[in-house]
Amino acid sequence: EDQVTQSPEALRLQEGESSSLNCSYTVSGLRGLFWYRQDPGKGPEFLFTLYSAGEEKEKERLKATLTKKESFLHITAPKPEDSATYLCAVSNYGGATNKLIFGTGTLLAVQP
Amino acid sequence: DSGVTQTPKHLITATGQRVTLRCSPRSGDLSVYWYQQSLDQGLQFLIQYYNGEERAKGNILERFSAQQFPDLHSELNLSSLELGDSALYFCASSVGGANEQFFGPGTRLTVL
Numbered sequence: 183e184d185q186v187t188q189s190p191e192a193l194r195l196q197e198g199e200s201s202s203l204n205c206s207y208t209v210s211g212l213r214g215l216f217w218y219r220q221d222p223g224k225g226p227e228f229l230f231t232l233y234s235a236g237e238e239k240e241k242e243r244l245k246a247t248l249t250k251k252e253s254f255l256h257i258t259a260p261k262p263e264d265s266a267t268y269l270c271a272v273s274n275y276g277g278a279t280n281k282l283i284f285g286t287g288t289l290l291a292v293q294p
Numbered sequence: 295d296s297g298v299t300q301t302p303k304h305l306i307t308a309t310g311q312r313v314t315l316r317c318s319p320r321s322g323d324l325s326v327y328w329y330q331q332s333l334d335q336g337l338q339f340l341i342q343y344y345n346g347e348e349r350a351k352g353n354i355l356e357r358f359s360a361q362q363f364p365d366l367h368s369e370l371n372l373s374s375l376e377l378g379d380s381a382l383y384f385c386a387s388s389v390g391g392a393n394e395q396f397f398g399p400g401t402r403l404t405v406l
Contacts, residue, residue, distance in 0.1 A: 216394060225296065225384050225397035226337070269337065279350030280388070281327065282395060284337040 184209045188270050188285035195260055195292050203255040203288045205270030213280060215253050217246050218269040220287070226269055229255075260292045297321065298398035300385050306404045312373040315401045319366055319387030325349070326368040327388075327395060328360055332381040343368055344390065375405045 187206045195201055207215065214233050218226035230239045232248040239246050243264065245256040255268055267289050271282040297320035307313055319326050328340040339352035343362035354360075357375075362368045372379060382402050386395040 214394075218397075223382075223400075223402070225298075225399045227296070228394050228396055231394050271337075279342050280325075280390075280393075280395075281339040281342055281350055281352060282329075282337075282386075283339070286336045 184272065184274055184276075184283050186270055186272055186283055186285035188268075188288050190288060191286070192289040193291070195257075195290070197261055197292055197294050198259045200256070200258045200260070202257070203268055203290070205253040205255070205285055206251060207253070207270075207272050209272050209274045209283075211275035213273040213275050215248055216271045216273070216282065217244075217253070217255055218271065220267045220269055222267075229268075257290070260290075262292050262294050265290055265292045296396040296398065298385060298387050298396055300383075300398035300401050302401060303399065304402050304404075306406065307375060308406055309375055309377060311375050311405075312371065313375065313403065315370040315372070315383055315385075315403075317368045317370070317385030317387075317398060319368070319385075320396055323387035323389055323396075324366065325388045325390050325395075326362055326366070327386040328354075328368070328370050329384045329386065329397075330381050331384060331400075337384070340370070372403070377405050379403065380405045 217229040220226045230246040267287040271284045273280040299318045324345045340354040342349040386397045388395045
């Protein structure tokens, strides 16, 4: 069964303290791995798509990487406005749908 | 702003009632997805439509149904509501294939 596990569940950082969030996945055939940011009571905001092992993407203080078993979201010198829940999701090649299978997220709090 | 709109923003109703949630996808997107987000289960895929046709079903209850209209907007109908149906309901859209999905702001459903 396809599955996504994120760790840690929660992470508290000081402003400027870099860290990484982990997303481990088991999927029959990876069509894509997606990172989203979600603020409380809002819809998930798309950040990155990764398709194959070795791929990396960057946006401001965020960098996403992908291996055959996991993905990392690296946060460099975070600011308080980076506080949010970060969600990882995968889609597979099974069937005609590219539905997303989500992990439960990492709640990031960045303190000034 | 993702370009996906959902109405209403909030909905409070009683057990046994029926409600309809509405979603308008981004301009040009043919696929619409519905997801449910509850505190204990995270984001769960419910159903996908592509250009008016049902493409895939996830863990959607028989009391729930959806459709996509010729103008590509979609409606999610929830009937015989139970307390456990209280959740955030998100609509997402994509061009199709392996493309990333863009989420709307959600409808918060409270069943009393």
